Amino acid sequence: MLDKINNQTDIKKLNIDELNELSKEIKAFILESVSKTGGHLASNLGVTDLTVALFKVFDFNKDKIIFDVGHQSYAYKILTGRKNEFNTLRKLNGISGFPKIEESKYDFFNTGHSSNSISAALGYAISRDLNHEKYNVIALIGDGSMTGGEAFEGLNNLGHLNTTMLVILNDNGESISSSVGGLAKKLNNIRINQKYINFKKDLKKKYKSKTIFTLRKIKNHIKNIIIPNKMFESFGVKYIGPINGHNIAELVSTLNKIKKIDGPVLLHVITEKGNGYEFATKYPNLYHGVSSFNINEKIQKNTNDFSNYVGHELSELRSNNDRIVAITAAMKDGVGLNEFATKYPKSFFDVGICEEHAVSFAAGLALNKYKPFVCIYSTFLERAYDQILIDVCMQKLNVIFLIDRAGLVGEDGETHQGIFDLSYLTHMPNIEIIAPKCVEDIKLCLNYALNASNPVAIRYPKGFYSSKEYALKTLKTGKWSIIQKGKKIAILATGKMFEIAINLINEFKDIEIIDATFIKPLDYETLDRLASKNYKIITLEDNQIIGGFGSLVLLYLNKIGYKEKIEIIGYNDTFIKQGKISELYNKENITYENLKEIILKLKNVI
């Protein structure tokens, strides 16, 4: 069936049985393909039926759809002519795991971060109105993304502007149960209507073959699904649902009716993450984002990485200090906080995809004598820029930011690379910034931050690096670790860049190699010494050059009248697309070879 689909018109010709068959084939294709390339699995399987139904009803040659986050757009990509490129998914120069306007005329917004789809779609809808055109605009948003403040801002403005637009709430229950708890607390007085009861029966029938675990999850979930209409209607958006996101007939019929409604509509669709692949429905978090895997075996989670070391060390620290609390924004697994959450549930807070709230909440805790560790990926912490600056740094609070996935993350591409955090943090007064180079350094860094009296950001990369030999012995404010004393040339490498710099140790015995753990404040004493002896200086960082580590070094050296050129290695005012991290370092010339070349040139002029 799938092979016969050449365009959207072909899909429209199919009847419901054929659509069901098509959807099954797409799910099989996604499973097969992602098992080889890696990618987002459970979220994509969950919306395949819905996507097929959308193609039956809408025409994306004129209609627009914006996928919130975008990690549920694979079926859409397959049905808009990109099936044959799926073997290049998330690879260097291949197709992206997220919608990309530069990849296809059917992609309307480059997403990757959460909760902005309603806002962006509203931009499309309003410009359509201003232009006196007629077509449909759809925002497809998960219940997780719906917890983000911007989604409410968008919804509220949508109700106010009262234009025709469809918001599809793709509710797979994961986030509502774990985060949007507030929505689930006031259920006692709810009147259950017939439609809802029918739906419940329908779900039970559908899932009768499932394990008790799954069934219970669905049952609990059902309790939640009637409540949100009150909320959404308060915003002035017509609420329709909930409907079963795996019943294509019902989806098509409902979507056809909605097409005739003027004004904003929210359609609440219940889906199952991982639908069609049992491992993924049983373990939706495990199968959220995956590397290549064997379809017939359960994935074993790799826990040997910076995230899990950080999470473990934070648990250890907590065992001696009950003032420590950990806060994350819907990424408990990702940031390695499972152990902490299990051991200290009352001190653990997953606030949903709410980075802004996470940071202001932490500020309140810190002012009331607690020690909040805020664990968020570098790229998502961007959302809390203002709260870090105003609520935390301005009040000089001892909030500790555990910035995971700092530097390149690889296959997720430009929306996810953590290459801006130094630039958005270095100019904040009162903050200290440190970067452990290896998992052995983490403990000292956490301890240091706990005992500080001001904001501390600890940034560390995706992946794993161990170095017992060069691990920090102590960590003092603004002190670097001299790995190898040298003459005339010094390499200042921060965080992960140590992995490149350390290669010099065998080849260049006369080069000073410095592990610049402290990014702010810098080690002024060491810089004074290097400057006074006219060392040539090279800085390395996994971040934008503008506003980054090398820029700080340059500012200081300029201030003290150092006259030599400084070689600053980092990203040159550019976004970095997808690919393996090693491939991207090559592309950006952040390599040992380049470093060596620079050194040899410098040696010639000394």
Next chain:
Amino acid sequence: MLDKINNQTDIKKLNIDELNELSKEIKAFILESVSKTGGHLASNLGVTDLTVALFKVFDFNKDKIIFDVGHQSYAYKILTGRKNEFNTLRKLNGISGFPKIEESKYDFFNTGHSSNSISAALGYAISRDLNHEKYNVIALIGDGSMTGGEAFEGLNNLGHLNTTMLVILNDNGESISSSVGGLAKKLNNIRINQKYINFKKDLKKKYKSKTIFTLRKIKNHIKNIIIPNKMFESFGVKYIGPINGHNIAELVSTLNKIKKIDGPVLLHVITEKGNGYEFATKYPNLYHGVSSFNINEKIQKNTNDFSNYVGHELSELRSNNDRIVAITAAMKDGVGLNEFATKYPKSFFDVGICEEHAVSFAAGLALNKYKPFVCIYSTFLERAYDQILIDVCMQKLNVIFLIDRAGLVGEDGETHQGIFDLSYLTHMPNIEIIAPKCVEDIKLCLNYALNASNPVAIRYPKGFYSSKEYALKTLKTGKWSIIQKGKKIAILATGKMFEIAINLINEFKDIEIIDATFIKPLDYETLDRLASKNYKIITLEDNQIIGGFGSLVLLYLNKIGYKEKIEIIGYNDTFIKQGKISELYNKENITYENLKEIILKLKNVI
């Protein structure tokens, strides 16, 4: 009465009549005091009755209160021992117009930006619980602030964590009518309960002496007040209200009842902005933030400033291009968009205090071939850092940011100084940043931005500066304007700093004076020329040095091997407190005298 209040216990002894009298005296005191010092007036008069009631019921020696934004904390300051310092309000070294933890042990959070009070208060409440303590925690938030996404994030997490905390929604109707329109659209099927009807009668009685205008406003407003309970209860927060925020007896009785309730409560209080002073109730926006004024006359709004020039020129531009839309975040007056909004209501969007949504919405409009101008103050645009970077810059969209109040703003103090925008923008790929020095330059800047194909930020200061003599004739990408050709020393002044640099022209005929309109990209050709002739270079900016204009200049000059020290004048990694702008420049050494001194020193070494 007010003079007899020495502590909170004194207030508790008063009966309702005495509390009413006290409140009247406080309002009179605020009016008298603010008419001399300037400050926030209407919002403070609006919550005085409520504040007095809070002191009757709560004890802020143990209870905590967080004022959202904080421009309604004057009565609270007066009643916590700061009455005698009110003549120093907002002055250099005086008391702040906002809560400040360093000013009083009764201030619990430094606010200034909006919508974070629930989050911060939740931090207090949860740490209280973890510490097994008992006291009340209150967030007092206006209906305007309630539109911000972070407020919803906080509310949702509050419902989820289900702790005892009081959110007081101070609803003065301004924002609900103008922004939270979505909330007001679905009123047809609302059952009106007896309490509500009584309240309506009560309000009518209270306001019978008011003008028709005021009464109509209140009537329209009444239609809105029953709806939100559905929404708030959806979040798991118990909704109580609405009650009359000027009836102290009712406030005290309700607050006493709420004190006994476990779990999160939202109390909806209806207040009148400017209550007790007729000019302020009639013109609440005009009397929101004021300079010193005559109590017996209506204020005349100063419209001779950058904001109004920008607004006017944008209107002019719109008259020839119907693709132009203007977006602001609840600051139509402040950013000078009244004219535009009146002439082109369909192209004007005030989205509420929703900076994140504003930017993603603009991105959608730009992708659908419209020309969005997003007009937000420098300090508040921080809230949309991620959306500017990911939604706009990464997609290289021609969204134009009109960044008002860039640089120092003076009396509002450190939460409002616009001294970070260059630092948070310069490292964003694809963006261009320009800074007009005088109102005459605005037209060219807007025209340039309109015809660009990428994001453009235009930053301009608070206040007014006209310079027909040196106004730009043309504006080309990365081109500076040479005001005076010179030898050996060059001053690169950006934006408002021109006002300092231009003073050199009479005294130093041999100094090159450059109006560096373009901050990104820099004028590389000019820099190459200066470097090749070994000019000494001084940069001036109204921004943090780290990540700012001088840093960009330094990075480039380092790259091309320039060997001289560069004098970078800007803010030295610090927050800037309140005071007159001129006083603050003096304090930070951003003065003509300092510039002259640097030049004389440089002349000595040439």
